[in-house]
Amino acid sequence: MIVAEQKSLEELRSLIGDAENVLVVGCGTCVTVCFAGGSREAAIVSSSLRMASKLNGDKMQVRDVTVQRQCEWEYLDEIEEQISEADVVLSLGCGIGVQAIAEHFPNTWVVPGLNTNFLGMPTEQGVWDERCAACGDCILGLTGGICPIARCSKSLLNGPCGGSEDGHCEIDPEVDCAWQLIYDRLNRMGKLQVLLDLQPPKNWRTSRDGGPRRIVREDLRLLEEEE
Amino acid sequence: MTTSSSNDGNLSGSNLEQVLRAGHFAATGELGPPQSADGEEIRHKAALLKGFVDAVNITDNQTAIVRMSSIGAGTIVVQEGLEPVIQMTCRDRNRLAIQSDLLGAYALGMRNLLCLTGDHQIFGNHPDSKNVFDMDSIQLVKMVADMRDEGIFECGDAFKGLEPRFFIGAAAAPFADPIDFRPYRLAKKVKAGANFIQTQLVYDVPAFTAYMEKVRGMGLHEQTYILAGVGPLKSPGMARYMKNNVPGILVPDEIIARMTAVGAPWAGKKKDELTREDKRARSTAWKEEGIKICIELIQQLREIKGVAGVHIMAIEWEQAVKPIVEGAGLYPRPALAEEELAA
Ligand code: SF4
Numbered sequence: 106m107i108v109a110e111q112k113s114l115e116e117l118r119s120l121i122g123d124a125e126n127v128l129v130v131g132c133g134t135c136v137t138v139c140f141a142g143g144s145r146e147a148a149i150v151s152s153s154l155r156m157a158s159k160l161n162g163d164k165m166q167v168r169d170v171t172v173q174r175q176c177e178w179e180y181l182d183e184i185e186e187q188i189s190e191a192d193v194v195l196s197l198g199c200g201i202g203v204q205a206i207a208e209h210f211p212n213t214w215v216v217p218g219l220n221t222n223f224l225g226m227p228t229e230q231g232v233w234d235e236r237c238a239a240c241g242d243c244i245l246g247l248t249g250g251i252c253p254i255a256r257c258s259k260s261l262l263n264g265p266c267g268g269s270e271d272g273h274c275e276i277d278p279e280v281d282c283a284w285q286l287i288y289d290r291l292n293r294m295g296k297l298q299v300l301l302d303l304q305p306p307k308n309w310r311t312s313r314d315g316g317p318r319r320i321v322r323e324d325l326r327l328l329e330e331e332e
Numbered sequence: 333m334t335t336s337s338s339n340d341g342n343l344s345g346s347n348l349e350q351v352l353r354a355g356h357f358a359a360t361g362e363l364g365p366p367q368s369a370d371g372e373e374i375r376h377k378a379a380l381l382k383g384f385v386d387a388v389n390i391t392d393n394q395t396a397i398v399r400m401s402s403i404g405a406g407t408i409v410v411q412e413g414l415e416p417v418i419q420m421t422c423r424d425r426n427r428l429a430i431q432s433d434l435l436g437a438y439a440l441g442m443r444n445l446l447c448l449t450g451d452h453q454i455f456g457n458h459p460d461s462k463n464v465f466d467m468d469s470i471q472l473v474k475m476v477a478d479m480r481d482e483g484i485f486e487c488g489d490a491f492k493g494l495e496p497r498f499f500i501g502a503a504a505a506p507f508a509d510p511i512d513f514r515p516y517r518l519a520k521k522v523k524a525g526a527n528f529i530q531t532q533l534v535y536d537v538p539a540f541t542a543y544m545e546k547v548r549g550m551g552l553h554e555q556t557y558i559l560a561g562v563g564p565l566k567s568p569g570m571a572r573y574m575k576n577n578v579p580g581i582l583v584p585d586e587i588i589a590r591m592t593a594v595g596a597p598w599a600g601k602k603k604d605e606l607t608r609e610d611k612r613a614r615s616t617a618w619k620e621e622g623i624k625i626c627i628e629l630i631q632q633l634r635e636i637k638g639v640a641g642v643h644i645m646a647i648e649w650e651q652a653v654k655p656i657v658e659g660a661g662l663y664p665r666p667a668l669a670e671e672e673l674a675a
């Protein structure tokens with residue numbers, strides 16, 4: 106899932122500026138699961154904004170609504186009217202949700218309420234960890250199902266650097282060394298010989314380095330046209 | 333410095349390569365470029381090292397702090413008649429930049445290269461920067477070996493003119509975790525094409541002996557020249573810091589105890605009870621002991637089969653190299669390159 110965090114109330118207020126009609130839009134998918142931008146958070150953010158504006162003597166109207174998925178236009182159609190009434194939309198979706206609103210409503214001013222952090226998962230109550238960097242050419246089959254691109258601080262492909270110590274990465278004792286994890290797992294599974302092969306430099310073209318990425322599925326496209 | 337002559341099996345023609353090939357126990361040093369554009373500082377440090385080492389590593393933005401470039405400083409070192417080992421990390425450059433910089437380095441007379449992953453930028457003075465890590469150190473070794481031996485760029489295109497012929501080095505961290513994997517990681521570097529290896533600082537000789545046993549068991553000492561890393565301690569505090577804070581460095585308690593013991597006359601006194609003369613005398617005592625320990629380490633490491641030389645890391649204390657090299661009986665250095673030139 107996409108993991109995100111809320112921006113500070115202070116930053117939200119400065120993004121909203123002196124708008125009078127504010128619509129906070131939550132999203133019912135990833136950011137709900139990571140407690141950053143679901144319906145609950147949308148309600149809390151809008152009431153905090155109302156309170157702050159009251160204290161300030163502003164007469165800001167703040168409403169909130171949550172759609173099932175901000176990153177699909179069909180769900181945004183459901184709230185078209187509310188969006189058209191707002192001076193500013195504060196999206197509590199991930200960066201994709203914000204952009205979906207901007208693209209779908211060309212005359213609407215939309216600002217981000219979250220910082221979109223990474224692709225990851227909850228690893229304990231209240232803790233999320235990065236797992237994938239969407240490199241576009243998955244090598245988990247070579248590394249025992251542990252991603253060195255996203256989880257090694259240097260994205261190394263040929264084993265641990267000299268900074269690995271007691272299972273943690275040189276950058277921070279709180280960060281696991283991905284290569285220690287890979288080594289331990291392959292060792293346990295009796296597959297250490299995989300690590301002896303030289304891995305060539307990665308083709309980063311499938312990653313963000315190749316420019317914005319797009320997938321076209323002709324099979325699905327044709328189907329749609331046939332309908 | 334001689335130019336390349338692959339017909340006699342010489343890969344690069346560098347002095348370091350010739351010293352090692354002739355079976356001499358090699359000594360390399362280290363020179364940290366300044367955080368400024370002051371070339372005089374390089375000349376000054378080069379003068380302290382010249383004649384005492386076979387080649388000198390020029391660090392590449394060491395610990396991720398911006399310094400004069402390795403190749404820039406290396407050019408001055410070449411002018412001063414000392415042979416550089418250019419250090420190149422994967423942190424700051426992608427494969428395009430690395431290759432083009434190496435073409436320039438070769439054209440400027442540099443013949444030795446040490447391929448490193450590089451410390452993470454979070455440690456340095458630009459922690460907000462983006463890192464590169466397009467390749468890792470092993471891929472870098474292979475790329476430079478292919479440039480020399482296959483005459484190709486990383487993309488596979490053939491050189492249309494002179495290819496750079498470096499004597500290719502890599503680092504080894506014998507005591508970093510996972511420790512059981514370390515000899516295998518060394519094997520990968522050798523397989524990728526590392527002609528010489530410089531290790532992380534060794535203070536624990538028995539631990540290094542055990543590592544070398546595994547390395548010999550894999551026959552790696554016959555495929556690459558292994559230079560054990562040594563460095564003089566400046567104080568017991570430095571020894572403790574390295575033991576506790578630097579990954580992959582083992583400092584036995586007895587060495588810390590030796591460093592502490594020579595400071596005994598000044599021990600138990602608070603900072604303000606010590607005069608400037610006291611502090612200077614204590615520092616001198618510590619440094620003398622640090623050099624003495626370093627000399628003993630070299631003598632012990634030399635006895636380990638498969639150790640082809642030492643890499644002396646006395647960064648910001650280049651004055652220590654002369655007494656260490658002399659004390660360890662490694663002076664004078666073989667002057668093979670000059671002999672060959674004269675012949
Ligand atoms: S290898 Fe690439 S696709 Fe696979 S988990 Fe890692 S970053 Fe994601």
Ligand code: SF4
Nearest residue numbers: 257266274275282283
């Ligand atoms: S310590 Fe481990 S995770 Fe950190 S950079 Fe080195 S290999 Fe990668």
